[in-house]
Amino acid sequence: MQRYIIRRLLQAVPIMIGVTIITFGMMVLAPGDPISLLVSPEQMGTTDVGVLRAQLGLDKPWPLQYTSTMTALVTGRLRSFRERRPVSEMIREALLPTSVLAIIALVLAIALALPIALASALHPYTPLDHGVTVFSLLGISLPGFWFALVLILVFTDRLRWLPASGIRPVSTMGYRPVDIWPYVIMPTVVLCLSILPFLVRYTRSAIIENLGQEYVLVAHSKGLSRGRVMTRHVLRNSLIPVVTVLGLLIPVLLSGSVVVETIFAIPGIGRLALQGALSRDYPVVITTTVLGAVLIIASNLLADISYAFLDPRIRYD
Amino acid sequence: MAVAFTPSSRRSVAYRFGRNQRALLGAVVLALLVLMALGAPRLAPYPPDVANFEHRLAPPGGAHLLGADHLGRDVLSRTIWASRTSLSIGFLATVIAVTAGVLVGATSGYFGGWPDVALMRVTDMVLAFPVFFITVMFLALFGPSIPGLVLVIGATAWPPTARLVRAEFLRMRGLDFVAAARSLGASEVRVMARHILPNVVAVIVISVTLRVGVSILAEASLSFLGLGVQPPTPSWGNLVADGREYLRSAWWVSLFPGSFVFLSVMAFNLLGDGLRDAFDPKMKV
Numbered sequence: 001m002q003r004y005i006i007r008r009l010l011q012a013v014p015i016m017i018g019v020t021i022i023t024f025g026m027m028v029l030a031p032g033d034p035i036s037l038l039v040s041p042e043q044m045g046t047t048d049v050g051v052l053r054a055q056l057g058l059d060k061p062w063p064l065q066y067t068s069t070m071t072a073l074v075t076g077r078l079r080s081f082r083e084r085r086p087v088s089e090m091i092r093e094a095l096l097p098t099s100v101l102a103i104i105a106l107v108l109a110i111a112l113a114l115p116i117a118l119a120s121a122l123h124p125y126t127p128l129d130h131g132v133t134v135f136s137l138l139g140i141s142l143p144g145f146w147f148a149l150v151l152i153l154v155f156t157d158r159l160r161w162l163p164a165s166g167i168r169p170v171s172t173m174g175y176r177p178v179d180i181w182p183y184v185i186m187p188t189v190v191l192c193l194s195i196l197p198f199l200v201r202y203t204r205s206a207i208i209e210n211l212g213q214e215y216v217l218v219a220h221s222k223g224l225s226r227g228r229v230m231t232r233h234v235l236r237n238s239l240i241p242v243v244t245v246l247g248l249l250i251p252v253l254l255s256g257s258v259v260v261e262t263i264f265a266i267p268g269i270g271r272l273a274l275q276g277a278l279s280r281d282y283p284v285v286i287t288t289t290v291l292g293a294v295l296i297i298a299s300n301l302l303a304d305i306s307y308a309f310l311d312p313r314i315r316y317d
Numbered sequence: 318m319a320v321a322f323t324p325s326s327r328r329s330v331a332y333r334f335g336r337n338q339r340a341l342l343g344a345v346v347l348a349l350l351v352l353m354a355l356g357a358p359r360l361a362p363y364p365p366d367v368a369n370f371e372h373r374l375a376p377p378g379g380a381h382l383l384g385a386d387h388l389g390r391d392v393l394s395r396t397i398w399a400s401r402t403s404l405s406i407g408f409l410a411t412v413i414a415v416t417a418g419v420l421v422g423a424t425s426g427y428f429g430g431w432p433d434v435a436l437m438r439v440t441d442m443v444l445a446f447p448v449f450f451i452t453v454m455f456l457a458l459f460g461p462s463i464p465g466l467v468l469v470i471g472a473t474a475w476p477p478t479a480r481l482v483r484a485e486f487l488r489m490r491g492l493d494f495v496a497a498a499r500s501l502g503a504s505e506v507r508v509m510a511r512h513i514l515p516n517v518v519a520v521i522v523i524s525v526t527l528r529v530g531v532s533i534l535a536e537a538s539l540s541f542l543g544l545g546v547q548p549p550t551p552s553w554g555n556l557v558a559d560g561r562e563y564l565r566s567a568w569w570v571s572l573f574p575g576s577f578v579f580l581s582v583m584a585f586n587l588l589g590d591g592l593r594d595a596f597d598p599k600m601k602v
Contacts, residue, residue: 137339137590144538146576157564157565258450273450289447296446296447300445
């Protein structure tokens, strides 16, 4: 197992290098100049653009820029063009709201998907099951940005129950649950709904597949109660493929965060990535892209490891 | 249940598709949407870009069935015209993605060996990309444009198709009919294109159908963020963004165009799901 993990980590290295080269290549090829977005036209005359360019390291040939950017990125010394402070600091601040939303959405989605899928799988091809299938299809087709606006219209505008922007009241700091809960509801519902239908569909088909297995018959004939057979035997075995799907849903949550954080004005990673790209803050762009790739690779690896953990028959050596 | 039919017979595929009400619904909705896009000049009650300040933010009903926007333009007409942009971007991006996916998957699965290893490495790499971040970055750095949008959505969406097609080619290259074709002197390309590909059509058709929905959703999200289709060209995504400012006073400006994204993506998903069930319910697409 250890050897497998090491091999996978080594395989991740060329992928990471590929991601950074592609990101960097786009910056080099992109038309326009980041300096022009940093200095307002009125200041153009008074600021020494050459000095600024040298300060940001943009005067060097680009292979050198690449190596110095990568060294700074790895050692955490990379500084934002725009805010002139370490990108690592900005990432740390932005990671908190994003992960709060993503974790709540993920937990909520799992908590809802398991009972829905179980109920649906135990009564296949009944109106209940058809209803679940139709709702999953609706959910998969739902544009997150549109749904978010519908929620804002209903719950902020008409009912005045929930705030539509920010992660906490302006007067408070930190992420105390008492402060943030009304702000968290709508963004997490949108994120949750972006992954729930996938989870329900995969879990349902995994359960149906398992129900036909002989071990279920054995468990029943041993005289185990129906509930015990379902929870300890069927559900447990059905979770194995579901875990891999969870790994695949992390990118969905990540792209969802760009849209959700933009609509609800949440200072998270998605918004940071979007604003970094729009303002040509290259250090921010490359860091958020690398972070995204790390998250995706790590969650896939984690899924594969837990796969082996849940099913002892799976051996990776 | 159509157990009595063999899965390969065309009639049974058509039969099962016809029996599947959800798939039929998807096909009908889709046909209507395509007709709407094609007939935009005849169907739209107003020109899409003519402002009429007397009708500024007019509510739905009366002269404007779905209301009017902040310049008094007819929301229904703009939504109808936008369907041309949004549907064509969805189709074109899918053509790019599926063509690339089929080429990569077929080469990889049929030849095996080092081309397979190399191509699958690239596929894995793209799958590990934070695709949405890269898309956003590309459009922000190079400036939003329709060709850019089509290219970037297509270029990042091919890996799933490549994997499916690879698996099918890998399975079929060892079968007798392939050996027979080869022994008759058919070239590799001919075997791939004339003998194996027709057997993979089901996978490709389903892949295309589901992919168009995903592409439309991507276009809408990106245009909503201001990175896709730029006004004055209407697309469903940028119409939603346009009206967002007036959500409080005039929800119809934003929410009606957005509901067409929902409707069209749903139609493609219903159709894709139905086709899968009709071809082979066990198929993993």
